[in-house]
Amino acid sequence: MDKGLQSASPLYELLVERYRDDILHRRLQPGDRLDSITQIQRKHGVARETAKRVLNILEQDGLVIQRAGKGTFVAEHGPKERIWGVVIPFVSIQYDDLLSKVSAHAAANGREVRRFYSYNNWEEEIRLVARMQMERYEAVVVIPTLDESRTWDFYSRLSPSDAPVILLDHTMTYRDFAFVVQSYDLGVVRALNYLLDRKPGAVAFVLNEGWTGRNMVLELMAETYRMVLRRRRPDLEPVIFDNASRVCADAIRTNGITGVFCCDDISAIQVIGQLREEGVAVPRELCLASYGNTALARYFTPALTSVDPHNDEMAAHLAGMLTGGLGRNEMRQYVVQPALVIRET
Structure with a gap:
């Protein structure tokens, strides 16, 4: 052998x-x-x-x-298809919102979007990208698996091909590669500064460990959370809950928590529901902010203060790159700046 x-x-x-x-x-x-x-x-x-x-x-x-x-x-390359293939790691409200906007831009430019799931498996992600390149898709758009370190070498070594590959909404950047990303760390900073300004107590961070294995988005958020506390409130110890179910009235009061930042809107809704049952009122006793600004954030009661990743802007930049901007270096890379949308929580 x-x-x-x-x-x-x-x-x-x-x-x-x-x-x-x-x-x-x-x-x-x-x-x-x-x-x-x-x-x-x-x-x-x-x-x-x-x-x-x-x-x-x-x-x-x-x-x-x-x-x-x-x-x-x-396999020989056939005629180039007017199709944008999109690889995403799993079903989520935020990805659905982003991709619906990408699809609208594609349709306006006479293109079709086909969606494929990697199921957060980096090997499946690579297989899908290779297959779409061989099938002559006009472009391949990839939202990487949560552990992007497993595919970094693949994308950094990818040879130029007839189907350009663009990374969308990820945490790692590649100097010579096309990407459109949101600045997760800036979004976290804006949410935490808001919570620290609202009330004098500790601010906790709530993860959503729905997927096993490494999650580089959550790692980036957690490190940014610690950095903000060190800078703004060095007297406070970080309080991190690995999922929303662990946030209870006893933990809130024992740790002197007056602010909670959740990594997504679904976790925020779960936290509010649990605390409401235990007699903790949001926002009277506890201020809360989340990340995503999905429809859930807008229509839940109380409406969530949430970081808006600006999916419209990301989709517009992506469409511009695919329909004429890829040949110009200044059009190859975008970092979108999230904004905090202040509502009732």
Whole structure:
């Protein structure tokens, strides 16, 4: 067996990933012949069924074409489709709002948007991007998985292709890569400064650990929260709840908390509901702010003070890049500045 393929993962998966990487990074060009089943057997010391499975998976992914009696070839690029493919990690109200605005801009420019889910799996994200490039989508837009460190190397090494890839709403920046992002840290700073100015007590931060594994957005928010406290109120200890269900009247009163910042609107609504049942009134006893400014924030009672990520602006910048701005360096990267929308909480 090829020593370079020794891993806990199944051998066929390692071989698929090796060939996929060669195709995606253009080490194998459209029309190039791949190794045959026999060549894969000899080169990597695998069984015939394993070699056959590798080629079948690559074909299912749209990366190669198997021609009877001739061999297996990297798929040729067909005519470019007027389609923007969008990869998102999971279903969420905030992503739905952002992508509805992207779709509106696409339709106005005669384009179609097709949405795909990576289910917060970085390997699936890469597979989807590769497939859309091979299928000649006009552009690929990616909201990365929550642990962006797993895909950073992939995007930083991505070769120029006929389908440009733009990263949308992420935390990591790539010097030579197109992206449209919101400044999460600025949004957190604005919300925390507001809460600290409203009441004299401690301000807690509420996470939403709905997904297992690393979440770089929450990491950025938490570090910004600690930084603001060190600067504004060094006398206060950070109080971080890993989810909304842990925020109760006893914890609020024991820690002298008079302000709560929630990482999303859903968590904020859950916190308000729980505290209301325990006799803690918002905003009389406790001020609260959240992140997202979704429809929930606007229509819940009391209406939430929430950070608006400016999805309209992000969608407009993205559409501008895809319909004519990608050739100009000054149009390749945007950082949108969130604003705090003050309401009843």
